[in-house]
Amino acid sequence: MQSLQNKDLSFVVTDPFSFYPDYEFELPDSEAEELGISDELSVKCIITVREKIEESTVNLLAPLVFNLKERLAKQIVLHKVPYQTRHLLWEQTQGLNEKEGV
Secondary structure, eight states, X not given: OBOSSOTTOBOEEEOXXXXXXXXXXXXXXXXXXXXXXXXXEEEEEEEEOOSSGGGOEEOOSSOEXXXXXXXXXXXXXXXXXXXXXXXXXXXXXXXXXXXXXX
């Protein structure tokens, strides 16, 4: 995702469900109303890429919620959820690889 006003400002984003299939949250009604969301939305999360790629993290605490139809988006800071700003991208698969001896 890249800023239109500042070409030097960009973020790496991802579909959080690709890395954390059980990721879920309830979008507050006020946020859904502000974005005009009824049914067609997309959720992305910002990735922090580290020098060692296996140390890269994803921010699950503050997802970006997009109203695709109206071309609106907002970063939503979630409350009362078990998420943090830094979840390892490959935490799920690392555990599987250790069990499989990979």
